[in-house]
Amino acid sequence: xxxxxxxxxxxxxxxxxxxxxxxxxxxxxxxxxxxxxxxxxxxxxxxxxxxxxxxxxxxxxxxxxxxxxxxxxxxxxxxxxxxxxxxxxxxxxxxxxxxxxxxxxxxxxxxxx
Amino acid sequence: xxxxxxxxxxxxxxxxxxxxxxxxxxxxxxxxxxxxxxxxxxxxxxxxxxxxxxxxxxxxxxxxxxxxxxxxxxxxxxxxxxxxxxxxxxxxxxxxxxxxxxxxxxxxxx
Numbered sequence: 001x002x003x004x005x006x007x008x009x010x011x012x013x014x015x016x017x018x019x020x021x022x023x024x025x026x027x028x029x030x031x032x033x034x035x036x037x038x039x040x041x042x043x044x045x046x047x048x049x050x051x052x053x054x055x056x057x058x059x060x061x062x063x064x065x066x067x068x069x070x071x072x073x074x075x076x077x078x079x080x081x082x083x084x085x086x087x088x089x090x091x092x093x094x095x096x097x098x099x100x101x102x103x104x105x106x107x108x109x110x111x112x113x
Numbered sequence: 114x115x116x117x118x119x120x121x122x123x124x125x126x127x128x129x130x131x132x133x134x135x136x137x138x139x140x141x142x143x144x145x146x147x148x149x150x151x152x153x154x155x156x157x158x159x160x161x162x163x164x165x166x167x168x169x170x171x172x173x174x175x176x177x178x179x180x181x182x183x184x185x186x187x188x189x190x191x192x193x194x195x196x197x198x199x200x201x202x203x204x205x206x207x208x209x210x211x212x213x214x215x216x217x218x219x220x221x222x223x
Contacts, residue, residue: 035213040215041215042201042214042215043201043213044213045211090156099205099209100145100162100205100211101159102149102157102159103159104156104157106155106156107156
């Protein structure tokens with residue numbers, strides 16, 4: 001089954017404690033992206049990757065890091081989480097050239113206390 | 114001005130009616146337009162995309178694009194309670210950057 005898998009789905013953490021949200025896709029997609037969704041603000045792009053070893057900032061990259069060492073994986077790293085990073089996070093992927101035709105993961109709800 | 118704007122709703126329509134969802138965008142150079150549906154507590158799923166001016170139909174869904182007026186709309190015919198969801202408009206702006214609107218909540222009353 002074609003899917004984008006995120007873990008963890010739910011996480012409560014404290015300010016400053018480093019965490020990683022994993023994302024893996026099994027569709028051999030070149031393009032992967034991370035979004036955060038907040039009430040009234042919609043989906044905002046954090047980082048994206050056009051292919052292995054190629055990453056770029058989206059609209060709200062501050063406080064986040066990513067890496068793309070393998071085609072299928074695109075982890076999101078919060079080095080020192082802060083309460084304003086409390087949000088619902090989605091990983092998404094698509095074929096190269098179809099960056100608007102996204103397949104989304106199920107989402108990861110993060111709370112930073 | 115936001116790059117992609119949608120009325121937040123909620124838009125309430127009776128079962129069997131046509132639901133009309135609208136979206137405007139700011140970049141005249143945009144070429145690709147997408148509609149996603151998001152059920153409460155779920156992830157967005159792509160339901161329509163349109164690249165050319167005019168209408169594109171897929172079952173009960175019709176996407177309409179008017180580049181001169183910079184708007185894209187989604188019509189849902191014979192609306193069903195299962196269509197109740199948030200509908201997100203997304204537009205490729207300034208090349209390959211995909212920007213989402215904040216979404217319109219649709220409620221279909223039986």
